[in-house]
Amino acid sequence: MSQAFAHEEVVVRRGSRSGLPLIIAIHSRTLGPAVGGCRLRRYETWQDGLADALRLSEAMTYKAAVAGLEFGGGKTVIVLGKDTELTADLRQAALEDLGELIASLQGSYRTGPDIGTGPDDMVVLRRFSPYAHCAPEEHGGTGNSGGPTATGVLAALHAGARHVFGDASCTGRTVVISGFGSVGSGIAAGLAAEGAQVVVSDVDGSRKEAASASGYGWVEPDRALSAPADIFVPAAVGGILSEATAPRLTAPLIVGPANNQLTEESVADALARHGIVWIPDYVASAGGIIYALSRESEHYSHEAARKRVEGIGDTVSHVLEAARATGVTPQRAAREIAKARLTR
Numbered sequence: 001m002s003q004a005f006a007h008e009e010v011v012v013r014r015g016s017r018s019g020l021p022l023i024i025a026i027h028s029r030t031l032g033p034a035v036g037g038c039r040l041r042r043y044e045t046w047q048d049g050l051a052d053a054l055r056l057s058e059a060m061t062y063k064a065a066v067a068g069l070e071f072g073g074g075k076t077v078i079v080l081g082k083d084t085e086l087t088a089d090l091r092q093a094a095l096e097d098l099g100e101l102i103a104s105l106q107g108s109y110r111t112g113p114d115i116g117t118g119p120d121d122m123v124v125l126r127r128f129s130p131y132a133h134c135a136p137e138e139h140g141g142t143g144n145s146g147g148p149t150a151t152g153v154l155a156a157l158h159a160g161a162r163h164v165f166g167d168a169s170c171t172g173r174t175v176v177i178s179g180f181g182s183v184g185s186g187i188a189a190g191l192a193a194e195g196a197q198v199v200v201s202d203v204d205g206s207r208k209e210a211a212s213a214s215g216y217g218w219v220e221p222d223r224a225l226s227a228p229a230d231i232f233v234p235a236a237v238g239g240i241l242s243e244a245t246a247p248r249l250t251a252p253l254i255v256g257p258a259n260n261q262l263t264e265e266s267v268a269d270a271l272a273r274h275g276i277v278w279i280p281d282y283v284a285s286a287g288g289i290i291y292a293l294s295r296e297s298e299h300y301s302h303e304a305a306r307k308r309v310e311g312i313g314d315t316v317s318h319v320l321e322a323a324r325a326t327g328v329t330p331q332r333a334a335r336e337i338a339k340a341r342l343t344r
C-alpha cells in the first residue's frame, strides 16, 4: 500500500449495543457504490482490524474493476478482542450496530458474507436497509455464493487451459483441488462431469469419504502442492504460494478461488520463472459477487446472471493475452486492466 491515504472514506465506530469496534473502509466509489463483505473475527488490536479493512477494501476495488462491474471497493470488519466471547446476544447486537451504520451510508456501500458471517447474518442487516446481499432466498437474497463462485472458477480454468495447453477441455487432465468445501466441491463436480481425473485434499479428514463416494482421488494436504497434476486449484486458505513452495509445484496452471494465495506480490514473478501460469485469485473468484450483484442490484434473471459469471472466462483470456503481449505476469496485467478502468 502506498504512503498516501488512498481511501475515500473510513468509518470507525464503537457499536452502541455491542461495544465492539466496527470498521467500514471505502477504498473507491469511482465506478459505483462500494461493495465488500463483512468480516467478523478476532484481532490482537482494533488497529489490526483497521489494517485488514484498508487492505481488503483496496483489493475489492480491483476485483470489481477487472470483473467489469459498475461498483467500487469496500469492506467491513467487526473486531472481536482476543478474549471476547462471541455469544449469540453479542453477535446479534454487533449485527444490529452494523445494520444501522450501513443504512446511514445510504447505499454508497453494500456488504455480504465474508469470514465469520453468513447468509443468515445478512437477514439482520436487512432489517435496517436493503444493502446486504446474499441473504437466504426466502429473505429476498441469492443465498450462499459458493455455487456461482465455482462456476466462475471453472470458466477461468477453461480459459487458462486453452492458453497453457491449447485446448480448453479438461477431459483426461489431472486436477488437484486443495479444499473440498463449498466452492471446491462445485469445481470438482464440474470437472468430473467433463471427464477430468479429479484429486481432492482437505485438512478435514472426514471429507475423504465424501470424495471417495464421488469417485475422486485423495491426497493428504501436506502432499497436495507436489502431487502430479496438470492443474492445481487452491480452494482452501490463502498464503499457500510462496518463493519456497514454487519449486515444489508440478502443475503448469494454477487457478482457484482461495483469497490471497500469494504470500507476497513477488511470488507471481517466481511462479512465472518456474514456467507456471497463475491466474490472479481475485479475477478467478469473482463469480459470487458478480452473481449476487447482477441478481439483487441489477435484477438480472438467473440465466443472465450465470452467463455474466461465465464471462470470467473472457476476462481471463484478456488478462493472459495482455500478459503475453507485454511480457508481464498475469498479476501485473490484471492490475493494469483494473487501473485503466479506474482512470478512464
Ligand SMILES: NC(=O)c1ccc[n+]([C@@H]2O[C@H](COP(=O)([O-])OP(=O)(O)OC[C@H]3O[C@@H](n4cnc5c(N)ncnc54)[C@H](O)[C@@H]3O)[C@@H](O)[C@H]2O)c1
Pocket (backbone or CB within 6 Å): 144, 145, 146, 147, 149, 178, 179, 180, 181, 182, 183, 184, 201, 202, 203, 204, 207, 221, 235, 236, 237, 238, 257, 258, 259, 285, 286, 288
Ligand atoms: N464462497 C465463496 O463464494 C467465495 C468467494 C470468493 C472467494 N472464496 C474463497 O475460496 C476459498 C474456499 O471458500 P469456501 O466457501 O469453499 O470455504 P469452505 O469453508 O466451504 O471450504 C474450505 C475447505 O478448505 C478446507 N481447508 C482449510 N484449510 C485447509 C488446508 N490448509 N488445506 C486443505 N484444505 C483446507 C476446510 O476444511 C474446508 O473443507 C476461501 O479462501 C474463500 O475465502 C470463496
